[in-house]
Amino acid sequence: MLAPGTTVKVRLDWPETRGPCHIRTPHFIRGAVGVVERHLGRFPDPEDLAFARPAAVLDLYHVRFDQPSIWGEGKPGDAVVIELTEKWLEPA
Amino acid sequence: MTTLLQTDSDLLLAAITRLLGEKQIATPSEIAERIAITDAASPAQGARMVARAWLDPEFRALMLTDGTKAAEEMGIPMRGLPPLGVLENAPDIHHLVVCTLCSCYPRAVLGYPPFWFKSAAYRARAVRDPRGLLAEWGTSLPEGVRLRVVDSTADYRWMVLPMRPPGTEGWDQVQLSAIVREGDMIGVSIPSA
Numbered sequence: 650m651l652a653p654g655t656t657v658k659v660r661l662d663w664p665e666t667r668g669p670c671h672i673r674t675p676h677f678i679r680g681a682v683g684v685v686e687r688h689l690g691r692f693p694d695p696e697d698l699a700f701a702r703p704a705a706v707l708d709l710y711h712v713r714f715d716q717p718s719i720w721g722e723g724k725p726g727d728a729v730v731i732e733l734t735e736k737w738l739e740p741a
Numbered sequence: 742m743t744t745l746l747q748t749d750s751d752l753l754l755a756a757i758t759r760l761l762g763e764k765q766i767a768t769p770s771e772i773a774e775r776i777a778i779t780d781a782a783s784p785a786q787g788a789r790m791v792a793r794a795w796l797d798p799e800f801r802a803l804m805l806t807d808g809t810k811a812a813e814e815m816g817i818p819m820r821g822l823p824p825l826g827v828l829e830n831a832p833d834i835h836h837l838v839v840c841t842l843c844s845c846y847p848r849a850v851l852g853y854p855p856f857w858f859k860s861a862a863y864r865a866r867a868v869r870d871p872r873g874l875l876a877e878w879g880t881s882l883p884e885g886v887r888l889r890v891v892d893s894t895a896d897y898r899w900m901v902l903p904m905r906p907p908g909t910e911g912w913d914q915v916q917l918s919a920i921v922r923e924g925d926m927i928g929v930s931i932p933s934a
Contacts, residue, residue: 673895677841677869678892689826689896690824690896695895716871716890722869722870723870723872724888726887727872727887727890728888728890729889730890730891731891732892732895732897
């Protein structure tokens, strides 16, 4: 399990280009680097649940991103916090 | 026979209810119970939780660690729903909730989402230009307040616990809950006395 404070990178992946899918990782955050705030629990992968497929149970994290650096605008210190599953996170 | 008073949605509901019963997925009474729970959900439920949190430190602590349990303690049915997370505003931090992918919303405690919550404009601007969006709501954060936009993606539902406004000293739970609006618990606005 990832400890709070761990720096992570969201996978820069586009499953949408490979066929039908149900992705819960917003487009704008793919490839971005953030910091794990806390573990939110373990949940069946919604990407499989959406198709009634057997779903692996995944760790879910609240991950904080620097808001201005995502868009190149905004107020320093502001943040975007997103729930992301372990399969979308890799070491930064 | 279809009458003029029956709508397509009534017919659809009756047909699906019958099918779910025949396939033993859900009984008509289970469906009726769920409809009643959905209809009873409104921002007044969340407002009751906020007002109690302002008065009762133990309840506040429970709400922040386990929103679902806190809601159940207020008699709000949460069975089968995603966990409720509660985001605490403080003098130096303000939260704004959005679901950029769709319309995840804590319906059990806030009811149906307002139309704008589901709009493409709100969903895009809440993450890209959150302070501009707040300004259009007439919400200006004092200097030194950091903004945290919480993008809800699937497994949690989030509500904001706003700060108790000045001028409410000595108010009881009913008085306090009356000033808490839907937008205050999404984070687009801030309650005032």
